Amino acid sequence: MNLRRSYLVGIVLVALSAVLSALAYPEMPAEMATRWGASGEVNGQTPKLVALSLLPGLSALLLGAFAVLPRIDPLGENVAQFREQYDTFVVLMLAFLAYLNLVVVAANAGYEFEIAQALAPAIGTLYYYVGVLSAHAERNWFVGIRTPWTISSDEVWERTHERVAPLFKLAGVVAVFAALVPAYAELLLAAPVAGVALYATVYSFFEYRRVGA
Known part of the structure; x- marks a missing residue:
């Protein structure tokens, strides 16, 4: 595009x-x-x-x-x-x-639906594409996994993003699945991506120490 x-x-x-x-x-x-x-x-x-x-x-x-x-x-x-x-x-x-705005308007117009279920596919799509973006992102200050250790080393940046790209895609799939289990929707939408972010931070720290950057 x-x-x-x-x-x-x-x-x-x-x-x-x-x-x-x-x-x-x-x-x-x-x-x-x-x-x-x-x-x-x-x-x-x-x-x-x-x-x-x-x-x-x-x-x-x-x-x-x-x-x-x-x-x-x-x-x-x-x-x-x-x-x-x-x-x-x-x-x-x-x-x-734009879709979120539509959901809010529809809910206030009297249409009855589960908010988390309505948002799950859109959130899942966004998470999945973050995985795609992570697989291609080069070191920069605004996009990607930006920790002190990834920003300081091209090698740590590349290795960290290689690790987390498929995990973000998996988090996207889980988020879409949340539409089918509304009782656990909030957990399925938030927990996987939070886990990926935590893993990325810890991994980048230890990878930085390993490569001696």
């Missing part, structure tokens, strides 16, 4: 999310449900102007940030080596936020 097309898609996704919020505004309650507990009960509400502005606004900010980061990264030339995967991740992240 080339740069111009990917960011055009990103702009369209942000615009669609903003249009959805604008169209939904008159129909939404003054206080919108924005947080749900493990059993699906509402445990947090937000004024509708804030709730409907938050995700489109966040999407716009992220799109701008993702466009700028490779230009200000001291290792920006490395980002160019996996720019296709980077740009695809940007689109997937913005698509996820």
Whole structure:
């Protein structure tokens, strides 16, 4: 996916999310449900102007940030080596936020469904692609497993990302499976990716010591 097309898609996704919020505004309650507990009960509400502005606004900010980061990264030339995967991740992240906005609007419009089940496939897809991105990412300051030890050594960076790439993909598969077992959905969505992050941190430390970087 080339740069111009990917960011055009990103702009369209942000615009669609903003249009959805604008169209939904008159129909939404003054206080919108924005947080749900493990059993699906509402445990947090937000004024509708804030709730409907938050995700489109966040999407716009992220799109701008993702466009700028490779230009200000001291290792920006490395980002160019996996720019296709980077740009695809940007689109997937913005698509996820647009979908999340849709889920929040639908839930507040009275449609009944399990929030965790609705989000599980989208979260799983995002986790899986983080695995794809990890397999291609070169050392940089903003994307990937950025610990003091990976940032300090190309070899540690490469070995750590080789290890965690399939684990992130596995976490994505587990997250999708969470849609089938709503009683354990939150655990299946959070625990695997948290475990991968912890493993990556510990592994990079010991790998750095092993290679004597």
